[in-house]
Structure formats: structure tokens, C-alpha cells
Amino acid sequence: MGLRTTVNAGVPPAAPDEFTAPRIGPLEVWPPVVLAPMAGVTNAPFRTLCREHGAGLYVSEMITARGLVEGHLKTNRLSHFAPDESPRSIQLYGTEPDSVGRAVRLLVGEDRVDHVDLNFGCPMPKVTRRGGGAAIPLRPRLFAAIVGAAVGAAGDVPVTVKFRLGTDADHLTFLDAGRIAEDLGAASVALHARTAEQLYSGEADWSAVADLKAVVTTVPVFGNGDVWEPWDALRLMRSTGCDGVVVGRGCLGRPWLFGDLAAVFGPTPASGGAEPGDPPRLAEVAATMCRHAALLVDWAGPHGIRDFRKHTSWYLKGYATGPAARRDLQAIGSLDDLDRCVDGLDGALELDVDSLRIPRSHRAGPKRVVLPEGWLDDPDDATPPPAEADALVSGG
Numbered sequence: 001m002g003l004r005t006t007v008n009a010g011v012p013p014a015a016p017d018e019f020t021a022p023r024i025g026p027l028e029v030w031p032p033v034v035l036a037p038m039a040g041v042t043n044a045p046f047r048t049l050c051r052e053h054g055a056g057l058y059v060s061e062m063i064t065a066r067g068l069v070e071g072h073l074k075t076n077r078l079s080h081f082a083p084d085e086s087p088r089s090i091q092l093y094g095t096e097p098d099s100v101g102r103a104v105r106l107l108v109g110e111d112r113v114d115h116v117d118l119n120f121g122c123p124m125p126k127v128t129r130r131g132g133g134a135a136i137p138l139r140p141r142l143f144a145a146i147v148g149a150a151v152g153a154a155g156d157v158p159v160t161v162k163f164r165l166g167t168d169a170d171h172l173t174f175l176d177a178g179r180i181a182e183d184l185g186a187a188s189v190a191l192h193a194r195t196a197e198q199l200y201s202g203e204a205d206w207s208a209v210a211d212l213k214a215v216v217t218t219v220p221v222f223g224n225g226d227v228w229e230p231w232d233a234l235r236l237m238r239s240t241g242c243d244g245v246v247v248g249r250g251c252l253g254r255p256w257l258f259g260d261l262a263a264v265f266g267p268t269p270a271s272g273g274a275e276p277g278d279p280p281r282l283a284e285v286a287a288t289m290c291r292h293a294a295l296l297v298d299w300a301g302p303h304g305i306r307d308f309r310k311h312t313s314w315y316l317k318g319y320a321t322g323p324a325a326r327r328d329l330q331a332i333g334s335l336d337d338l339d340r341c342v343d344g345l346d347g348a349l350e351l352d353v354d355s356l357r358i359p360r361s362h363r364a365g366p367k368r369v370v371l372p373e374g375w376l377d378d379p380d381d382a383t384p385p386p387a388e389a390d391a392l393v394s395g396g
Contacts, residue, residue: 011231013264013273020269022220022243025158025187027087027115029057031265032244033233033258034190034222037062037091037117038361040307041252044082045295049255049288054262057089059117065094065103066390079112087114091162093122094146095132096384101149108157118150120163120177123196129370131385134164134196137173138375141382144180151185158187162224162246165208167369168197171376174208178216190222190246199365200249210240222246228357230260230276252360253314255288256280282319283347289315293338305334318355321345 021030033056035042040061047058060078067075081088090113094100100118107113120143122133137143150159161181166172178189191212193204204225213221223236224246233245251257260276280288292311296304312329328341372385 011234013275014234014266014269016266016270016272018269018272019237019265020243022188022222024057024115024160024220026156027057027158029244030269031056031262032222032237033057033261033265034244034246035059035251035258036224036246036248037119038248038252040310041361043078043296043299044080044085045292045299045304046255047085048082048295049292050251050258051085053256054258054260056258056261057087057115058085059089059091059115062091062093062119062122063103064390065092065099068092068103068106069099079107081112088112089115089117091117091119092150093119093132095130095136095390097145097149099390100146101153104150104153104157104159108153108155113157115158115160116150116154117160117162117190118147120161121192121196123164123199123369125367125370128167128196129372131372131375132390134167134369135371135375135385137163137177138167138171138371139379139381140173140176140180141380142384143177144184145382147181147186148184159185160188160190161186162190162192164192165195165205167371168195174212175215178212178221182216182219186219188220188222188243189216190224192224192246192248194225196369197366199367200359200362201365206236206240209236209242213241213243220244224248226250230257230264233261234264249360249362250356253311253317255292279318279351279353281347281351282321282345282349285315285319286342286345286347290335290338290342293335297335302334305332305338308332308338314360317358317360318351318353319349320352321349 021028022032035050035058037059042061050058063075063079092103104116120136127133128135147161163174163177165174174191181189191209193206193208209223220243222244223240223242227233227245227247228250236245263276264273266273293305293308296308309330316326332338
């Protein structure tokens with residue numbers, strides 16, 4: 001049965017020639033799957049794990065344009081890739097055209113990237129209250145100026161744009177954002193089919209992905225939201241006609257989801273897909289945990305083990321380990337501590353497949369979106385928000 005649940009029972013793998021490989025500039029993306037940038041998660045070690053399970057496009061954590069231009073230490077570290085990482089895909093955040101254009105020019109001029117993604121979807125209050133993230137598409141001329149600056153500075157490197165439905169149900173901006181990005185030369189667009197007000201609550205509105213696909217016709221459209229299992233990706237593409245999917249929370253503690261996605265899509269569009277294998281037993285999960293932690297420590301130094309703690313609950317979700325094991329893993333201070341904890345786990349435990357549809361990480365919302373004072377007064381105002389809007393730390 002593979003990973004089928006009652007929700008997705010009867011969903012067949014991709015048929016030969018059912019889908020085509022979307023092109024993002026010179027990059028052909030197959031399977032048509034993109035790892036969503038996630039703060040504190042999609043760093044080089046996690047991207048390494050995901051790439052080992054299946055091909056696709058694996059995007060870095062958010063990098064601030066200003067931090068990159070000004071040479072901030074953390075930003076520079078997060079903007080580097082593993083030596084064998086290809087394509088090198090980075091997400092850039094900025095609120096005004098000049099710093100975004102300079103950042104893209106720097107990355108491209110130093111041959112540091114193969115793909116730049118622009119973040120216009122962040123719903124977090126610390127971002128929107130400063131006029132950043134999901135607040136920017138409310139001002140289409142400002143949005144256009146930032147996208148245009150990035151595309152103009154990128155040369156042959158493709159620039160893509162990711163956004164949400166809008167800030168709330170009364171301010172839906174995704175169709176205009178898609179048209180503007182396409183007209184300015186963006187290589188693809190991606191829609192997280194929730195509003196900023198929803199944050200991560202409720203269900204993604206996949207019908208909006210179909211609406212976007214109907215108006216953005218010359219570049220690929222990717223759908224994002226509620227892809228928990230490989231079958232969700234197939235349903236999203238079949239029901240909306242979109243060209244690919246963006247996977248976020250569904251892969252937390254489950255980098256092998258990309259292997260399952262590769263299986264259902266198949267090695268080539270013409271080959272057709274197959275059912276994925278059974279979920280890993282806990283012994284395999286424990287081995288992946290140890291490898292992930294070791295990669296983090298090698299990348300970030302000894303404090304990488306502290307960063308790994310948040311991953312432990314995601315890895316163990318759906319395995320009946322008991323609360324004591326989870327508490328012990330939350331307290332680890334070294335790789336030796338991790339080894340001792342996983343040695344005490346029952347490696348034969350199997351996954352409760354119903355847990356696959358339980359959201360990992362963010363569940364907050366809905367929550368009213370906070371915007372700068374007067375932000376909605378004049379949508380045609382292209383004035384960037386105050387400088388402090390860019391004063392965010394890379395990675396979130």
C-alpha cells in the first residue's frame with residue numbers, strides 16, 4: 001500500500017506524459033517539486049538530506065538583501081552552498097528596489113547562484129508591520145519596482161516570485177502579483193494558497209492556484225499548501241493544472257518525502273510513476289537523525305546540536321516512542337547524547353500513517369495582519385517602507 005491513507009486512497013501515480021518538466025529559465029525541474037524556504041530549517045545540511053532522497057529545486061533560507069550587501073556575517077554564511085550543491089537556489093528578502101538589485105548583482109557577478117527566489121509571502125507580524133513580505137503586493141508599483149530590479153540585475157540567472165493570496169479575504173493580490181511578475185520577466189511564480197491573515201491555519205485554497213494558472217500563461221505556476229503526502233502533489237497538479245508544487249511543512253522530519261515524490265512522478269515525465277515504498281521504521285529514522293545532527297554540527301559548530309533539537313519532535317511524530325524519549329531528545333547537548341538517546345529507541349516501531357496529515361511546526365492563525373500606518377491609503381504609492389523594514393536577520 002505504500003503511503004496511501006484513507007484520504008488519498010485510490011490516487012494513481014503519474015501516467016507517462018501526464019506532466020511535463022517545468023523550465024525555470026535554463027533549469028529543468030523534474031520531478032516538478034520545490035523545497036519551500038523555511039527559517040532555521042532549509043540550511044545546507046537539511047538541503048543535503050533532501051537532495052539525497054530525490055531531485056528537484058531546493059531553496060535556501062531567506063537571505064536579506066541589505067544583510068548581503070552590507071556583508072553581515074550570518075547572512076554570508078547562510079548564502080553559501082555545499083560544494084556539490086546544484087542548482088544553487090537562494091531566497092532573497094527585501095523591501096526596496098536598490099538593495100534587492102545590488103544583492104542580485106552581487107550574487108550573480110560572483111557566480112554564487114543559479115536561481116534567485118523573491119519572498120513576498122512572509123505573513124509574520126514582525127515583517128508585515130514594517131511593510132515587508134505579504135504587505136508589499138498591496139502596493140503594486142512598489143512590488144513591480146522590486147521585481148524589476150531583481151530581474152534586471154540577474155542577467156541569465158532566473159528570478160522567481162513567491163507570494164500568498166493576499167493579506168486577507170478583502171485584500172486579495174495574487175492575480176495582480178502574478179501578472180506583474182510575468183510581465184517583468186520572472187521565470188516562474190509560486191502561490192501559497194492562504195492569506196497572510198490565515199498564517200498556517202485552515203486549508204489551502206487550491207482553487208486559487210487554478211485561477212492564477214488561468215492568468216499566468218507564459219511561465220510555470222507552482223502551487224503551495226497542504227502537500228503532506230506525495231499523492232497530495234498529484235491531486236494539486238491534476239485539479240489546478242499547475243506546473244509543479246512547493247513543499248514546506250510536510251517534509252519536516254521527513255526528508256524522504258522527496259524520495260516518495262520522485263517515485264510517484266517517475267524518473268522522467270515519459271516514464272510514469274510508481275507507488276512509493278513503505279514508511280521507514282524507527283531504526284531508519286534514527287539513522288537519519290544522527291546524520292542530520294552531524295551535518296549541522298559540521299556546518300554550524302558545536303551549537304548546531306541545539307539547533308537540531310527542534311527537529312527531533314518532527315522526526316518522531318507518528319512513532320509510539322513515549323514522552324520520556326522525546327523529552328530526553330529535547331535536552332541533548334552533544335552528538336554523544338543523541339547517540340545514547342537513539343540507542344534506547346525501539347527501532348522496529350512502525351509509523352502511524354495517519355500522523356502524516358498532522359501539521360508540523362507552524363499551526364498559528366488566523367490572526368489580523370498588522371500593517372504600517374497608512375499602508376492601504378494609496379496603493380499606487382511606490383515609496384519603500386522605512387529603512388528598518390529591511391533590518392531583519394537572514395533566516396527569519
